[in-house]
Amino acid sequence: MVATKMFELGNKRSAIRSLFDYGQEQAKIVGKENVFDFSIGNPTVPAPDCVKETIIDLLNTCTSVEINGYTPAPGDPEVRQSLADYMNKTYDAGVKGANFYMTCGASASLAITLKSLVEEEDDEIVVIAPFFPEYRVFINNAGGKLVMVPPDTEHFQLDLEKLAAALTVKTKAVIINTPNNPSGTVYSAETLAGLGTLLKEKSAQLGHPIYLISDEPYREIIYDGLPILYVPKFYANTIVCYSYSKSLSLPGNRVGYILIPDEVAGSKELFTTVCGAGRSMGFVCAPNLYQKVVGKCTGQTGDVGIYDANRKLLYNGLTEIGYDCVYPSGAFYLFLKAPDGNSNQFTENAKKFNLLVVPGDEFGCPGYNRVSYCVDPDMIKRSMKAFKELYALYQ
């Protein structure tokens, strides 16, 4: 009677959401302080002061229609110019305001971009494991076919040979996500350079441009002084999908963008297509007030130092116990190897100690579990006893 696939999608809770709900229930039984919920990637660091200050300033200086009226579909022209200025100053990006299409956050950026690229039912979108599970949902929505490149479990960079093998005449785009959810790794300049060379060669060989979708909501959440790399510098046909959800801690107010630099093949045509795809799904414009907020606050972040302290606490604590962990360089996730390689069982065992961690299977990377550390540092400290007892099960 209703759209079956949409029903299934609404009915099938993600493993992450199910664990989170389990934690809420369990808290009622054993007490909130005894549940160690590392399941969700919901920023806990407050938005920088600039956000509140900008809203108050806008309320005091703008008319209601200026703040609450429609913006053009691709976004407020002044905001787009301000984002271009920032990208040019910071990354020497050479972009204009007209290259930005403002969206209702990363999910909208991805859903719209994919809907713009997929033309035929068997058009392929290549994802690199481990990958954000909603990619599958948005690729399905666009009518495309997901092709997964197996994970590089040695360095959690990118296995270029395996990627090369996955590229076909049907490949429309490759999605990368760095800093990565769930592995917490950051692609090196070498990795990106190799990727750029491969995609350029393969595009020439296959006779059509392969687009690179750079999904980078964690761009600025990066540690150890690692440089932030501007992906289009490594490959011209790069579409940047960005969100302010993590950098400015604004996930609920839904604002991000799609950036299509002029260097992208058919950039003008693609931009027009993005406008059409957004329109078709009922995105009229990104929220006006928060567009203006990010126009003022772009380049600022919440206090990444809090995540960094959590990262060290967790990584040091877990490796001391004996766990094998991927060294986290960005985002706010740690990827932990299940001692016996069974990540679903590890998640089940962890629940016995009220520890909530997500099996990597959900991300196309069985054998690992994701531990989100955008949490209260006290919870990390209190959880160590439980992690120790869990580890003992495997000895």
Next chain:
Amino acid sequence: MVATKMFELGNKRSAIRSLFDYGQEQAKIVGKENVFDFSIGNPTVPAPDCVKETIIDLLNTCTSVEINGYTPAPGDPEVRQSLADYMNKTYDAGVKGANFYMTCGASASLAITLKSLVEEEDDEIVVIAPFFPEYRVFINNAGGKLVMVPPDTEHFQLDLEKLAAALTVKTKAVIINTPNNPSGTVYSAETLAGLGTLLKEKSAQLGHPIYLISDEPYREIIYDGLPILYVPKFYANTIVCYSYSKSLSLPGNRVGYILIPDEVAGSKELFTTVCGAGRSMGFVCAPNLYQKVVGKCTGQTGDVGIYDANRKLLYNGLTEIGYDCVYPSGAFYLFLKAPDGNSNQFTENAKKFNLLVVPGDEFGCPGYNRVSYCVDPDMIKRSMKAFKELYALYQ
């Protein structure tokens, strides 16, 4: 190379948007004060004070995570409860918070609802002319087929015989829009009662429920003391698609809802499907801050008296000149009959006098032109000379 249909959609400006752009250009040539732009339905009445007050109050009393964090996908539970309380108090609706799915405005409400209902490629969605042109876009996006019922040009109510003839075993839903864009008419209790009876009979006869989608962004913008009717009272299988864009003058901040009362056939399954459809298109949640704003301000409106004064000014002025106009009872549109029945030519002729009015063809109702009166009252006064000269062309 890109998704052709999305390119076409992005490339094809709506007649409304093209006229608006033409007016902006023309203003540079003849002066802003000499262009009479009646093309766009963009609220000019400021949001009620409650909006600004609520935002300031939230900024002062809530944490950043409370205001800026994710809400659950269907919306903030307290907000949904507050909307239910309001609907119950005002319309004796008998609904719960759990019946509401918060959206990014009316377009999102419609796109998600249609995506939830269309299962097979030839599933039919019935629209009643004159109708909002984006219905076609959202029906296409859902993969359904638009079936148009010709307009009732006598009363601009609803020709039930023609509607009955349009209903088939393939009919999934009928969309109504009252107060209507573009005709400015409001369906009477008799019309809705007749519609309810017909849909009930036809559902029984065809062996499946025909859903009624009540698209009502103009619900509270209604004149002459007409009562606001709660459509589900007239037909149980009604899904209400609402937006605060017009009532609270918040079109740029994208907040509305889909209301699926328990009485709707398969309401729980349908609600789950709506969650899936929203997820598939990348709607994570409606903007958190503005959800909370409408939770506080629901039931208030901008100053409808301003629109009412405009309505009288325009209707009296135009009928005095000699134009044949549909009497406007709601929304902020007046539907004017092209004197020779050629609405496209009328729009072209009007441009000679720098008058911008939209041909009804766009709305499935040739022979009429839409005049939006959410404009500066002075512009209405200044435009009368031009309307008079335009009328003289036809004498």
